[in-house]
Amino acid sequence: MSLIFLCYLVAFGLIYLGKKKPAFVVFALSMTLSLMMFWYHTTSSLNLNF
C-alpha cells in the first residue's frame, strides 16, 4: 500500500517539476496499481472485504 502511495507522490513531484509526460506515465501506473490492489482485495482468501 505504501509503495502505491509513493507512486502518487512521485507523480506529484513530476508535475511540480513540469515534466508532463513522465508524470502522466507515473499517474497511469499508480491508478493501475490501485486497481490491482482493489482486485487483490476482492479475490484474496484473506479477510479484506470491509
Place this chain on the structure above:
Amino acid sequence: MMNKPGLYIANSVCMLIICSVLIGAFYFQFGLGENPCPLCLVQRMGMLGVILGLGFNTYFGIRSEHVALVIISALIGATFSIRQVLLHICPVAGEPTGYGSPVLGMYLYSWAVVIFASTILGAALFLILMKDEPAGTTRKPALFEKSVFLLAGGLCLANVLAAFMECQFGPCCENGPCP
C-alpha cells in the same frame, strides 16, 4: 492564457475540497484512533488521482485531457466506494450495521460515493466553462494554487508514511500488515 484566472482559482478550490476530505480521514485515523480499512485506503488513492488530474490543470493549463483524468479517477474511486457500500448495505444478524463511525448519519464510504459523484458533476461543469489551452503549455501558478498543490503533495506524503506505519510495504489487513 485562454481561460480566466477565476477558473484556475476554482480548480484549486476543488483540489482544496478533496484535500479537506483527506484531512478528515486523518482525523478519524489519528484523532479518533480508527485505523483505515483496506478498502478505505484504495478510496484515498482515488481521491489522490482526482487531485493529480486537477494538478495537471494547475501546472500545464486547463485542458480536456486533464479533466478526463479527473473523471477516470473519480469513476475508479467510485467503484471502490460503491463496492464497500454494497458489502455493508445488507445487515448481518448479530453484527453491527455499517463499518466505522457515521458522520451526519452516513458512513465514510457512503460519503466517498457522494464526493466522487460530485467530482464527476464538477468536471462536467468545467468542460462547459473551459477552453483548451494550447498543447505543451506550462504555466507558473499563483501563490494560492501552488500552496494548495503543495498541501495536497504533503497529504500524499502523510499517506505514504501512515500506510507504511500501518502495514509496511505490503497490503493492509484489519489490524496492520497481512500475515
